[in-house]
Amino acid sequence: MNNFTSQDVDLIVIGGGPAGLAAAISAKKNGAQNLIIIERNNWLGGILPQCIHDGFGLEIFHEPLTGPEYAQRYIDELKKLNIPYMLNSMALEITPDKKVFVASPEDLFCFQAKAIILAMGCRERTRGQIYIPGTRPAGVYTAGVAQNLINLKNMMVGKDVVILGSGDIGMIMARRLTLEGAKVHAIVEILSHTNGLPRNIQQCLIDYEIPLLLSHTVTEIQGINRVESIIISQVNEKLTSIKGKERKIKCDTLLLSIGLIPENDLSKTCGVKLSPVTRGAIVDENLETSVQGVFACGNVLHVHDVVDFVSLEAERAGKSASECILKEQRKEKRIHIEVGDGLSYVLPQYISRDTDLELSIRVLNPREDASIGFFDKDALLKAEKFRKVHPAQMIKIKLKKSETKNINTLRVEVLQK
Amino acid sequence: MSDKSDVLVIGAGVVGCAITRELAKFNLKTVLLEKENDVCGGVSKGNSGVLHTGLYYPKGSLKGKLCVEGRLMFPKLAKQLNVPYKLCGKHVIARTDEELKDLEGLKAVGEANGAKGLTIISGKELNKREPKVDALSALYSPVAGIMLPYLFTIALAENALSNGVKIHVETKVLNIEQVNSGYKVTTTQGVFYTDIIVNSAGLYADRISAMLGLDKYKLYPCRGEYLILDKNCGELINSMIYPVPPKIAGVLGVHLTPTIEGNVLIGPSAEFINMREDPRTTKEKIKQLMSGAKELLPSIPLNEIIYGFSAIRSKITPPEEKGSRDFIIREDIENFINLIGIESPGLTSSPAIAKMVVQMIKKRKDIKEKIDFDPTRRRTTPFRESSRSQQASLIKGDPTYGEMVCRCEHVSKREVIDALNNPFSARTISAVKYRTGAGMGRCHGGFCLPKIIEILTEEYGMLPKEIYLNNQKSPLFIGTTKELREKQKSE
Numbered sequence: 001m002n003n004f005t006s007q008d009v010d011l012i013v014i015g016g017g018p019a020g021l022a023a024a025i026s027a028k029k030n031g032a033q034n035l036i037i038i039e040r041n042n043w044l045g046g047i048l049p050q051c052i053h054d055g056f057g058l059e060i061f062h063e064p065l066t067g068p069e070y071a072q073r074y075i076d077e078l079k080k081l082n083i084p085y086m087l088n089s090m091a092l093e094i095t096p097d098k099k100v101f102v103a104s105p106e107d108l109f110c111f112q113a114k115a116i117i118l119a120m121g122c123r124e125r126t127r128g129q130i131y132i133p134g135t136r137p138a139g140v141y142t143a144g145v146a147q148n149l150i151n152l153k154n155m156m157v158g159k160d161v162v163i164l165g166s167g168d169i170g171m172i173m174a175r176r177l178t179l180e181g182a183k184v185h186a187i188v189e190i191l192s193h194t195n196g197l198p199r200n201i202q203q204c205l206i207d208y209e210i211p212l213l214l215s216h217t218v219t220e221i222q223g224i225n226r227v228e229s230i231i232i233s234q235v236n237e238k239l240t241s242i243k244g245k246e247r248k249i250k251c252d253t254l255l256l257s258i259g260l261i262p263e264n265d266l267s268k269t270c271g272v273k274l275s276p277v278t279r280g281a282i283v284d285e286n287l288e289t290s291v292q293g294v295f296a297c298g299n300v301l302h303v304h305d306v307v308d309f310v311s312l313e314a315e316r317a318g319k320s321a322s323e324c325i326l327k328e329q330r331k332e333k334r335i336h337i338e339v340g341d342g343l344s345y346v347l348p349q350y351i352s353r354d355t356d357l358e359l360s361i362r363v364l365n366p367r368e369d370a371s372i373g374f375f376d377k378d379a380l381l382k383a384e385k386f387r388k389v390h391p392a393q394m395i396k397i398k399l400k401k402s403e404t405k406n407i408n409t410l411r412v413e414v415l416q417k
Numbered sequence: 418m419s420d421k422s423d424v425l426v427i428g429a430g431v432v433g434c435a436i437t438r439e440l441a442k443f444n445l446k447t448v449l450l451e452k453e454n455d456v457c458g459g460v461s462k463g464n465s466g467v468l469h470t471g472l473y474y475p476k477g478s479l480k481g482k483l484c485v486e487g488r489l490m491f492p493k494l495a496k497q498l499n500v501p502y503k504l505c506g507k508h509v510i511a512r513t514d515e516e517l518k519d520l521e522g523l524k525a526v527g528e529a530n531g532a533k534g535l536t537i538i539s540g541k542e543l544n545k546r547e548p549k550v551d552a553l554s555a556l557y558s559p560v561a562g563i564m565l566p567y568l569f570t571i572a573l574a575e576n577a578l579s580n581g582v583k584i585h586v587e588t589k590v591l592n593i594e595q596v597n598s599g600y601k602v603t604t605t606q607g608v609f610y611t612d613i614i615v616n617s618a619g620l621y622a623d624r625i626s627a628m629l630g631l632d633k634y635k636l637y638p639c640r641g642e643y644l645i646l647d648k649n650c651g652e653l654i655n656s657m658i659y660p661v662p663p664k665i666a667g668v669l670g671v672h673l674t675p676t677i678e679g680n681v682l683i684g685p686s687a688e689f690i691n692m693r694e695d696p697r698t699t700k701e702k703i704k705q706l707m708s709g710a711k712e713l714l715p716s717i718p719l720n721e722i723i724y725g726f727s728a729i730r731s732k733i734t735p736p737e738e739k740g741s742r743d744f745i746i747r748e749d750i751e752n753f754i755n756l757i758g759i760e761s762p763g764l765t766s767s768p769a770i771a772k773m774v775v776q777m778i779k780k781r782k783d784i785k786e787k788i789d790f791d792p793t794r795r796r797t798t799p800f801r802e803s804s805r806s807q808q809a810s811l812i813k814g815d816p817t818y819g820e821m822v823c824r825c826e827h828v829s830k831r832e833v834i835d836a837l838n839n840p841f842s843a844r845t846i847s848a849v850k851y852r853t854g855a856g857m858g859r860c861h862g863g864f865c866l867p868k869i870i871e872i873l874t875e876e877y878g879m880l881p882k883e884i885y886l887n888n889q890k891s892p893l894f895i896g897t898t899k900e901l902r903e904k905q906k907s908e
């Protein structure tokens with residue numbers, strides 16, 4: 001006899017961050033009745049409660065909100081709609097027939113679901129993944145962990161800091177640490193351009209006179225017990241360090257802001273196929289994964305730079321999931337979207353219906369005056385112009401049903417001038 | 418500390434802990450001293466974790482004999498101590514004609530040492546067992562195994578402790594003198610008197626020995642670096658994959674070892690270093706490990722590396738000798754037993770070393786087995802090793818079992834609290850890591866670190882300043898945010 005509690009639900013949403021919240025709200029509004037959110041933290045809102053800076057919500061609410069404020073708007077709506085959620089509860093496994101095992105202090109649950117929305121967010125890349133040599137002392141933190149400890153626990157990670165990686169999180173943390181009284185000696189970036197939003201370069205670095213060292217990387221961590229210093233070095237075009245261009249910086253802390261990885265360990269347990277580029281699920285325009293009835297949205301699908309896009313994407317996933325519960329969905333075709341020159345990825349990866357599409361696109365390199373073109377074989381269907389494109393900024397392009405109605409293939413690429 | 422002990426063991430690595438646990442079976446007053454704040458603070462925590470079968474050591478050597486004996490004793494011991502191990506077998510692969518001959522040589526040496534079941538298999542057969550590995554031929558050792566060295570060491574210490582021995586951590590031996598009826602041992606925590614001393618101080622055993630004027634031993638630190646692959650690479654190999662040992666420096670060569678937790682270890686390298694406390698990893702060796710791994714398994718996904726670490730061998734063989742001298746285990750002065758140069762296969766041999774040392778002590782003391790010795794160690798059932806039904810029962814019995822602290826390894830709050838309640842009062846992040854596996858996964862503490870910190874502050878009332886990674890020299894925080902701001906204001 002099984003000892004765990006079994007329960008039938010129409011929809012289970014895994015993750016109560018901005019993606020999970022928006023997905024659940026939209027699913028309910030679109031007719032899903034018996035649904036539940038599973039969240040392993042003891043709060044809703046995912047990463048947002050630790051993001052106490054503002055800059056959230058410009059797209060959706062047209063005003064700058066802090067992370068907690070942005071999350072609260074969705075939490076309020078969730079409560080108004082009486083959508084149940086479980087905190088301190090972690091989904092451990094999803095079986096291919098859509099049973100979800102959840103551990104919580106109350107019990108071990110087994111939810112049999114008709115549809116599942118994956119909204120688990122992402123985790124941070126760590127030191128080992130970029131093989132930084134040296135010792136293994138205290139004082140090496142990923143930026144998100146440091147942000148959590150400082151903003152939610154009031155614990156100060158160090159006072160002389162170097163940050164590796166110039167993504168948004170790294171820059172925001174540089175400002176945060178400075179405001180808390182620490183000295184940020186430098187932000188070190190291996191590429192020749194920063195990886196974050198332009199507004200953050202101004203507001204977090206320039207305004208606080210924090211040096212940004214482009215084309216540099218950390219080549220060694222020193223100190224047996226606590227970080228004592230690090231060695232940085234200039235790098236060449238191949239991103240390898242140049243001999244003789246090393247320099248030592250005395251510090252007690254190294255913060256790593258070197259990228260996020262969609263958290264798909266759980267998705268794999270039910271056989272969801274992942275893209276090696278986004279490291280998230282391969283989905284169609286309904287955000288349905290390779291497993292029928294399993295949808296994905298937010299940072300677990302691909303890493304977003306702005307939370308508003310997470311919420312908007314999640315609304316689509318919620319709508320699709322509710323439709324899938326209410327009536328059987330037919331797939332009319334399967335057209336794989338080919339990623340052409342100059343792009344790192346296009347999402348969704350394939351189309352299964354004739355419908356209006358919204359594509360999320362990331363370019364490989366920063367460019368000015370770029371055009372992105374859509375082709376069926378050699379025939380140009382549409383081109384859209386941008387004054388500036390940047391890998392750090394996701395591009396959203398809509399394609400009307402009429403524009404793709406009769407296509408057999410679809411390729412997206414940056415047009416050569 | 419006027420209470421005189423019968424036996425005082427120096428160093429709580431796997432060797433010292435195995436000896437102490439063996440001594441706990443007898444009517445002896447036994448004391449174990451360790452300079453670090455927890456047991457297993459030395460090389461016993463960072464190595465390949467391989468149960469060797471004696472292929473490499475000359476017939477008649479202590480290494481060969483104790484390795485085979487220790488390996489045979491291991492399964493029973495692991496069961497009593499409730500620690501996992503797996504006899505996954507090992508393949509030494511030959512890729513050239515010359516290496517083919519070496520396989521015969523290794524087989525002969527192993528058999529002379531008493532290793533059982535050694536066979537040489539064809540490249541085709543190897544390919545069936547290990548589809549991703551190509552070679553001309555391989556030597557197969559079916560009884561080679563893997564284990565968790567830190568958990569084994571901790572379990573030995575805990576079981577010894579519950580059978581009445583005394584273990585003092587943060588107690589560094591500074592000096593030893595011969596006095597009328599035994600030895601006076603001066604430490605950072607006062608003076609201990611004892612009849613017999615066992616010196617199992619690992620990398621520092623030569624220094625301990627020198628405290629009694631025996632300065633003929635010199636240890637040469639030789640660093641080995643490793644890389645760890647994510648658990649999702651666990652299916653790459655089914656057994657350990659070794660090259661034929663390179664003909665230098667008495668090491669085994671870069672090999673691939675599956676771990677109990679499901680990761681794959683690449684390493685170790687071998688490099689003589691000047692300082693004993695130099696646990697660096699280096700760019701050169703990382704590169705060397707990567708190319709070594711590619712030679713053994715061309716399709717190895719190096720982008721799945723999650724961490725690197727290093728450990729330091731205590732070699733008694735000078736670098737220029739390019740060989741490997743035997744273990745030194747002898748009573749150099751009456752009632753003073755030296756264990757010097759206990760490098761690989763020291764972990765495998767440790768149970769047999771313990772028996773041997775107790776035999777030596779028997780010659781000096783009339784000792785009797787205790788009737789109430791309890792060989793079994795109870796442990797907290799790990800959540801992740803339980804079936805779904807068992808997990809439900811665990812949670813029903815104790816709700817903290819349902820709170821996940823570590824997302825990668827599915828370690829529950831119950832397990833973390835039990836680890837923190839260890840008898841050595843080691844309340845550090847590392848103490849939790851080595852006991853539960855939390856923080857060893859792919860996110861490397863990203864999720865569990867804040868949660869463990871929460872437990873330390875909420876359940877143990879610790880201040881941020883008191884939270885350490887390994888020991889009191891490795892604080893995680895400089896204080897609260899407020900403290901720094903106020904300090905700056907006053908400056």
Ligand SMILES: Cc1cc2nc3c(=O)[nH]c(=O)nc-3n(C[C@H](O)[C@H](O)[C@H](O)COP(=O)(O)OP(=O)(O)OC[C@H]3O[C@@H](n4cnc5c(N)ncnc54)[C@H](O)[C@@H]3O)c2cc1C
Nearest residue numbers: 015017018019039040046047090091120121298299306307
């Ligand atoms: C430091 C930082 C600064 C940022 N700054 C900005 C900004 O200024 N402006 C902006 O627009 N955006 C910003 N963002 C981005 C924004 O916060 C993210 O895009 C957004 O939070 C992603 O939402 P999500 O729901 O996909 O993931 P998350 O917020 O990560 O939520 C995922 C949730 O799933 C839960 N979960 C995961 N696995 C399981 C499981 N197995 N069982 C149960 N629950 C699980 C997690 O606990 C988490 O609560 C920032 C992000 C970070 C990290």
Ligand SMILES: Cc1cc2nc3c(=O)[nH]c(=O)nc-3n(C[C@H](O)[C@H](O)[C@H](O)COP(=O)(O)OP(=O)(O)OC[C@H]3O[C@@H](n4cnc5c(N)ncnc54)[C@H](O)[C@@H]3O)c2cc1C
Nearest residue numbers: 428430431432452459460461464467590619641763764765
């Ligand atoms: C890279 C590498 C890989 C290996 N792989 C394997 C393998 O796969 N299989 C195998 O069988 N063996 C292996 N070994 C060998 C094995 O790890 C060692 O033989 C074994 O761990 C030695 O244990 P120990 O107790 O002697 O040393 P340690 O674990 O170092 O213990 C010595 C203890 O003494 C303490 N100490 C030192 N000085 C003092 C003092 N003054 N006062 C108090 N305490 C003191 C130290 O803090 C330490 O805790 C490997 C070794 C290395 C380095």
